[in-house]
Amino acid sequence: xxxxxxxxxxVLKIEGVEQFIFIRNDxxxxxHNVENPQSLSALAAFTGLSGEAIRTVIGTTYFKxxxxxxxxxxxxLIFPLDNYFxxxxxxxxxxxxDVVQRVNRLIQxxxxxxAASG
Amino acid sequence: MNAALEEIQTIxxxxxxxxxxxxxxxxxxxxxxxxxxxxxxxxxxxxxxxYSSGRSNxxxxxxxxxxxxESLVIIRELRDAVFLIIVGAPDLNMNLLTMTLNLLMExxxxxxxxxxxxxxxxxxxxxxxxxxxxxxxxxxMAESLKAMQSELAKVVGPMSKIIFMDALxxxxxxxxxxxxxxxxxxxxxxxxxxxxxxxxxxxxxxxPYLDLEQSDAGFPGGxxxxxx
Numbered sequence: 001x002x003x004x005x006x007x008x009x010x011v012l013k014i015e016g017v018e019q020f021i022f023i024r025n026d027x028x029x030x031x032h033n034v035e036n037p038q039s040l041s042a043l044a045a046f047t048g049l050s051g052e053a054i055r056t057v058i059g060t061t062y063f064k065x066x067x068x069x070x071x072x073x074x075x076x077l078i079f080p081l082d083n084y085f086x087x088x089x090x091x092x093x094x095x096x097x098d099v100v101q102r103v104n105r106l107i108q109x110x111x112x113x114x115a116a117s118g
Numbered sequence: 119m120n121a122a123l124e125e126i127q128t129i130x131x132x133x134x135x136x137x138x139x140x141x142x143x144x145x146x147x148x149x150x151x152x153x154x155x156x157x158x159x160x161x162x163x164x165x166x167x168x169y170s171s172g173r174s175n176x177x178x179x180x181x182x183x184x185x186x187x188e189s190l191v192i193i194r195e196l197r198d199a200v201f202l203i204i205v206g207a208p209d210l211n212m213n214l215l216t217m218t219l220n221l222l223m224e225x226x227x228x229x230x231x232x233x234x235x236x237x238x239x240x241x242x243x244x245x246x247x248x249x250x251x252x253x254x255x256x257x258x259m260a261e262s263l264k265a266m267q268s269e270l271a272k273v274v275g276p277m278s279k280i281i282f283m284d285a286l287x288x289x290x291x292x293x294x295x296x297x298x299x300x301x302x303x304x305x306x307x308x309x310x311x312x313x314x315x316x317x318x319x320x321x322x323x324x325x326p327y328l329d330l331e332q333s334d335a336g337f338p339g340g341x342x343x344x345x346x
Contacts, residue, residue: 026275026276027275027276027277028276036175038276039174039175039279040175041276042171042276042277042279042280043171043172043174043175043280045275045276045277046167046168046171046277046280047168047171047172047182050164050165050167050168051168051184053164054161054164054165054191055186057157057160057161057164058153058157058161058186058189058191058205060186060187060188060189061186061187061188062186062187063184063185063186064185064186064187065185066168066182066183066184066185067182067183067185068172068175068176068179068181068182069179069180069181069182069183070176070178070179070180071178071180072178076172076175076176
């Protein structure tokens with residue numbers, strides 16, 4: 001649990017992140033600070049897995065992330081992370097490519113740290 | 119709408135696009151020949167479901183984009199339940215594409231035009247948006263349908279609500295919702311679940327809720343017998 005809390009703190013420190021939800025790929029919620037966790041967890045799991053399905057259909061490789069763009073600019077981003085998905089609700093004023101880059105940096109840091117610890 | 123595809127093709131980084139309708143399939147495509155029709159249909163179906171799921175959470179959704187190592191895929195709703203799907207290279211100029219799409223939307227007088235938020239409808243529905251919700255909330259079938267939705271969660275987990283609503287919409291589009299067309303709904307759910315073992319388990323779970331209404335209609339494959 002301490003690791004999850006630490007992870008949540010790091011996510012919330014990312015500039016441009018308003019809210020987040022971190023789930024297992026079966027929709028089980030691990031940690032979040034969103035107002036509607038049940039519906040967003042279902043959305044993240046369903047679309048995250050579907051993103052992988054599209055990958056095999058069009059024959060491409062690595063699925064990086066997906067983005068629900070909204071007129072309000074509070075876009076919802078979903079990132080795959082091993083058997084999990086990280087959903088990010090960004091600030092309306094944030095520049096989405098920058099948010100994506102910062103989140104990816106965090107994900108890469110976590111992946112490297114996992115690999116280093118064996 | 120064909121002109122829309124031609125115009126988008128001129129943007130650097132665009133590999134091609136297609137116009138997709140959930141019931142009619144691929145309407146137009148200028149993607150390379152390697153994207154054969156079965157692939158396009160499967161891709162369209164999955165993308166529309168993803169888009170619909172997003173719309174049920176975000177009524178102001180304008181676009182869904184998927185980013186891969188070598189490509190990206192974008193889907194936008196046009197009008198009359200037609201979707202525009204674009205496949206592009208990673209270096210696709212998104213600002214230029216967005217501007218072009220917004221201008222095209224205005225020309226097409228699309229419900230997704232940026233001037234106003236789109237109406238709260240999912241693209242797969244051809245009937246007024248509240249109908250699926252109405253069936254679930256009130257009326258003679260509400261109790262059975264709610265039970266079916268609840269039991270579906272035991273089979274597919276937290277995605278059950280999205281899958282069940284999608285199946286309800288397809289049922290409404292293909293048959294007149296009534297206890298006598300429950301077999302059609304069950305067939306649609308079987309297609310959605312896409313796992314014979316899970317479907318057999320699900321049919322066991324829902325059989326008691328549908329027995330009273332199904333005394334004449336019967337299940338596909340003689341499911342009625344299981345209750346005896």
